[in-house]
Amino acid sequence: MKEKQISNAVIRRLPRYRRFLKELHRKGVEKISSKDLSKLIGYTASQIRQDLNNFGGFGQQGYGYSVANLHDEISGILGLDKDYKMVIVGYGRLGQAIASYISNNEPKFHIVGIFDVKQIIEDVEFKDAQIMTCGSLADFARKEKVDIAVITVPTEKAQLVADTAVRAGVKGIWNLTAVDLDLPDNVVVENVHMSDSLHALAYYMQKQEQ
Amino acid sequence: MKEKQISNAVIRRLPRYRRFLKELHRKGVEKISSKDLSKLIGYTASQIRQDLNNFGGFGQQGYGYSVANLHDEISGILGLDKDYKMVIVGYGRLGQAIASYISNNEPKFHIVGIFDVKQIIEDVEFKDAQIMTCGSLADFARKEKVDIAVITVPTEKAQLVADTAVRAGVKGIWNLTAVDLDLPDNVVVENVHMSDSLHALAYYMQKQEQ
DNA sequence: TAGATTGTTAATCGATTAACAATC
DNA sequence: TAGATTGTTAATCGATTAACAATC
Numbered sequence: 001m002k003e004k005q006i007s008n009a010v011i012r013r014l015p016r017y018r019r020f021l022k023e024l025h026r027k028g029v030e031k032i033s034s035k036d037l038s039k040l041i042g043y044t045a046s047q048i049r050q051d052l053n054n055f056g057g058f059g060q061q062g063y064g065y066s067v068a069n070l071h072d073e074i075s076g077i078l079g080l081d082k083d084y085k086m087v088i089v090g091y092g093r094l095g096q097a098i099a100s101y102i103s104n105n106e107p108k109f110h111i112v113g114i115f116d117v118k119q120i121i122e123d124v125e126f127k128d129a130q131i132m133t134c135g136s137l138a139d140f141a142r143k144e145k146v147d148i149a150v151i152t153v154p155t156e157k158a159q160l161v162a163d164t165a166v167r168a169g170v171k172g173i174w175n176l177t178a179v180d181l182d183l184p185d186n187v188v189v190e191n192v193h194m195s196d197s198l199h200a201l202a203y204y205m206q207k208q209e210q
Numbered sequence: 211m212k213e214k215q216i217s218n219a220v221i222r223r224l225p226r227y228r229r230f231l232k233e234l235h236r237k238g239v240e241k242i243s244s245k246d247l248s249k250l251i252g253y254t255a256s257q258i259r260q261d262l263n264n265f266g267g268f269g270q271q272g273y274g275y276s277v278a279n280l281h282d283e284i285s286g287i288l289g290l291d292k293d294y295k296m297v298i299v300g301y302g303r304l305g306q307a308i309a310s311y312i313s314n315n316e317p318k319f320h321i322v323g324i325f326d327v328k329q330i331i332e333d334v335e336f337k338d339a340q341i342m343t344c345g346s347l348a349d350f351a352r353k354e355k356v357d358i359a360v361i362t363v364p365t366e367k368a369q370l371v372a373d374t375a376v377r378a379g380v381k382g383i384w385n386l387t388a389v390d391l392d393l394p395d396n397v398v399v400e401n402v403h404m405s406d407s408l409h410a411l412a413y414y415m416q417k418q419e420q
Numbered sequence: 421t422a423g424a425t426t427g428t429t430a431a432t433c434g435a436t437t438a439a440c441a442a443t444c
Numbered sequence: 445t446a447g448a449t450t451g452t453t454a455a456t457c458g459a460t461t462a463a464c465a466a467t468c
Contacts, residue, residue, distance in 0.1 A: 007434075007435070009435070009436095010435095011413055011414075012406075012410060014409070014410075014413070015403070015405065015406035015409035015410060016390075016403075016406060019388070019389075019390075019406070033448085033450085034449075034450075035449080044436075044437065044438095046436075046437050046438065046439090047436060049449090049450065049451065049452085050435090050436075050437085050451090050452085052450095052451095053450090053451060053452075057450075057451060059449075059451080060443090060444060060449085060450070061442070061444045061448075061449050061450040061451080062443070062444040062447070062448045063448080063449070063450085064448090064450080065450090077413070078409050078410075078413045078416075079412040079415060079416030079417075080409060080412055082412070084412065084415075092307065093303045093306045093307035093310065094307035094311075096303045097302065097303035097304035097307055098404070100303065101304075101405075102408075105388075105405065106405070106408065108412075109408070147415070148411070148415070171415060171418065171419070172411055172414075172415045174407070174408060174411055176404075178229070178315075179229075180226075180229075188411060188414040188418055190407050190408070190410055190411035190414070191407075192402065192407050193225070194308070194311070194386075194402055195229075195311075195315065195316070196225035196229070197384070197400050197401075197402050198312075198316065198319070199228070199288050199290060200221060200222060200224075200225060200288075200400055201384055201398060201400035202288050202289040202290055202292070202294065202318075203221055203224070203287070203288045203289050204221075204382075204398040205289060205294075205358070205381055205382045205398050206288075206292060207289075208381065208396065208398055217458075217459070219458095219459070243424085243426085244425075244426075245425080254460075254462095256460075256461050256462065256463090257460060257461075259425090259426065259427065259428085260427090260459090260461085262427095263426090263427060263428070267426075267427060269425075269426050269427080270425085270468060271424075271425050271426040271427080271466070271467045271468045272423070272425050272426075272467070272468040273424080273425070273468065274424090274425065275426090
């Protein structure tokens with residue numbers, strides 16, 4: 001059974017569709033046509049229909065798409081109907097920001113452990129998750145069957161942390177550092193390269209003012 | 211004089227080229243061929259040469275590219291030879307993390323003001339930049355001729371902050387919130403949608419384990 | 421000079437857009 | 445039923461890859 005390969009470009013648009021649908025749902029909108037969604041989200045109606053039809057016919061001719069249904073379908077496609085166990089490695093300000101964001105906004109991602117070079121004691125302690133020193137990461141991840149490691153350590157330690165996590169059975173790395181990691185093919189790596197984004201901003205600004 | 215339009219895909223790769231070249235330079239590597247860079251960075255040698263030739267012939271036949279020179283050329287293309295005045299709006303943990311990253315790693319981006327709903331007093335005070343309440347953003351940005359506003363406020367305030375900044379003459383918005391902003395065409399917006407990245411990670415993990 | 425590697429044109433591949441028949 | 449809008453095929457557009465002449 002050969003799955004049709006979905007292009008990367010399509011996948012990258014899915015979370016955005018989902019965000020707009022969530023907002024529409026919050027506003028009480030029950031249905032939307034590809035044409036109206038196009039105006040909102042900025043993709044062509046044709047592209048929207050093509051994108052969605054990679055996964056199935058979620059609409060209804062003459063009517064459009066049910067907002068709630070389409071939201072849920074996309075959630076399912078993205079794998080957001082499953083639960084993920086997560087550790088955060090590096091509990092500086094970025095790690096803290098991420099931890100707080102996830103625990104407030106991402107019910108399917110469960111932070112089961114937090115690691116840092118120093119054991120942080122007061123103020124920044126995080127809910128039920130223990131804060132541990134990095135040395136115990138490998139044992140913990142293996143024992144707890146952690147799915148995802150979020151890496152927010154200083155650049156030069158990122159590869160080492162990633163290697164440790166992978167050896168301990170972690171299957172996904174969310175990398176928020178400014179380096180690219182070298183990892184086996186069966187591990188999924190997703191990068192948030194903020195500095196690259198800032199540099200792209202510089203490019204477009206400079207181009208704009210010409 | 212009609213400039214050749216450079217595709218978005220090319221621009222998005224430039225910061226990555228620059229990062230690898232910086233690292234090579236740090237390691238003392240003086241020259242590199244498109245073939246060797248390909249092995250490192252993961253783009254095809256052909257693509258690398260095509261990308262670079264959008265902006266000029268930076269290499270030398272039979273030799274390759276000078277690492278230092280190519281790094282500097284790309285920096286120039288990205289507009290990283292210019293200086294940018296920046297304000298950070300929202301000084302929670304994410305704002306603090308960003309401020310610290312920029313002041314330590316981005317010499318061309320100058321944080322001239324920091325804004326938050328509360329005036330934060332001790333501990334998190336930031337170098338020379340004043341921390342001000344959001345109400346004074348408009349006047350400050352206009353008076354100081356701020357180029358870029360970094361937005362790290364809670365989701366529901368992001369559009370308001372962006373509007374204020376734009377009215378005060380800001381030309382670029384670096385948006386780190388989970389919403390898309392609606393802004394005039396002459397303002398450049400660059401988004402870091404971390405939650406979209408996390409959702410893409412979920413997709414690829416779920417696909418992997420099938 | 422011979423070998424290496426770029427710059428650049430041409431070929432291929434893939435993604436987006438347009439069009440329209442199917443159908444609610 | 446008539447009108448609206450999807451699902452889907454075909455056409456177009458753009459980006460990537462291959463090939464090779466130019467040249468260091």
